Amino acid sequence: MTSSSLWTPFTLGRMQLEHRLAMAPMTRNRADVDGTPSDLMVDYYGQRAGLGLIITEGTQPSADGQGYLNTPGIYTPEHVAGWSKVADAVHEKGGHLFIQLMHAGRVSHPDNTPHHRQPVAPSAIAPGEDSHTPTGVQPIPVPRALGTEEIADVIAEFRHAAASAIAAGADGVEIHAANGYLLHQFLSPNSNERTDSYGGSIENRARIVIEIAQAVADEIGADRTGIRISPALPLGGLNEGEVEAVRAQYRYLVGELANLNLAYLHVHHIGDDELLRSFREVWPTAVLVVRYGRGRDQIAADIDANFADIAPIGRFALANPDLVERLRTDAPLNEVDPATLYGGGEAGYTDYPALATA
Structure with a gap:
């Protein structure tokens, strides 16, 4: 039996959630x-709107931000129009949509971007890794190192992307500062x-x-802005150092972000519960x-342990x-079906059966 803590309502930012589940x-x-x-994406997210808070796949805020083939953007009028259909589909089913803003940085290849330039x-x-290209x-x-003055341009891209997400009807955005990507x-x-x-420091x-x-908070409101971090997660060739170095970096970061009163902190957690507990002590909102590999009976474990308010669900x-x-x-x-995770059509994407038709 799934823990009863999953079924209690929760207020997150401007949203009233009926339960404690979300889509990762x-x-x-x-x-x-x-x-x-x-249109397949419209169906896919609409099908899963019952999860309440839908956090989308990583969405590039600029051409430089694209890392992989056929990933969505949120910086052109066409992107806004496409995401508007997704937002409508999720809202029609009673869900809420946060678009994740993801700049891939060096985890990219010129053949995968519209301008075919060197990654930044x-x-x-x-990173010492390979990439799937056409x-x-x-x-x-x-990659090319960003000039100091160019960082202001990257910040402006995130601001514009956040405004574009709201223009598309999304309820908010999640800033992706995790999983080996630019931030x-x-x-x-x-x-x-x-x-x-x-x-340096x-x-x-x-x-x-x-x-x-x-x-982003200035542009769309702190209560419509979430952020994701993944302390010590060794993706994209990253190595953040020994435990105490990681703790020092993230305790500082989370402490500073806490002052902004964002809608939520989303932690991709790989096991340092002491660090996670310290986030909980200073973070003012959700x-x-x-975590990787949670079984069905472990979905509510972090909520029951008072580490978390919401349990985002991945593979399930x-x-x-x-x-x-x-x-x-x-x-x-x-x-x-692992063979259909990345790319393709409706197979392994929108054709999984619901209980009524199984």
Whole structure:
């Protein structure tokens, strides 16, 4: 039986949520080539609106921000029109939509972007990984280090993307400062060797994240702005150092972000419960926690332990468009087809059966 704590209502920002579940952001590579959300995406998110808070896949705020093929953008009128259809579909089913703003930084390849330029990053250090491109798997090239003056342009891109998300009818945005992408690259000393005001000390490495959060909150409201972090998560070639270094970096960052009174803090957590507890002590609003490999009976564990208010769901949400009903009734769950996770059509995307048709 799923813990009763999942079924209590919660107020998050401007939203009244009926339960404590949410949909975690997950890249699926089904947008049109130009980054406009496809009709398939409208169906996909609409199907899962019962999860209450839908946090979308990573969505680039600019051409430089794109890392992968067929990922959505939120910086052109066409993108806004496409996301408006998604927002309408989610709202018609009673859900709420937060668009995740994700700048891939160095985790990109020129063949995957509309302008085919060299990726940008805090420093000219390649991640040492490969990328799927239209011509096959290729090594990710060495990125170009952003000039100090260019960082203001990146902040402006996030601000514009947030405004565009609200124009599309989204309820808010989530700033992606996790999982090896640009903002996480600034936080990590092995990808940020800058000597200006955006590198060196923990305060400087955190600066761009705080400035983007402030700009987005100023643009659309702090209560419509969430942020995601992933302390010590070794994705994209990142290594944030020993435990105490990671704790110092993130305690500073979260403490500064707490002053902005954002709608929520979303933690991709890999096991340092002492650090997670310290976030909980200073964060003034909602905390969301997602962990790899949680079983069905562990979904509410962080809520029950008072680490979190909301439990974002990843793989279970992919294969079960009616996940909330299945959890409420202890019904069996569909299994994810890993072969259809990234790219393709409706197979493994919008064709998973609901209970009524299973």
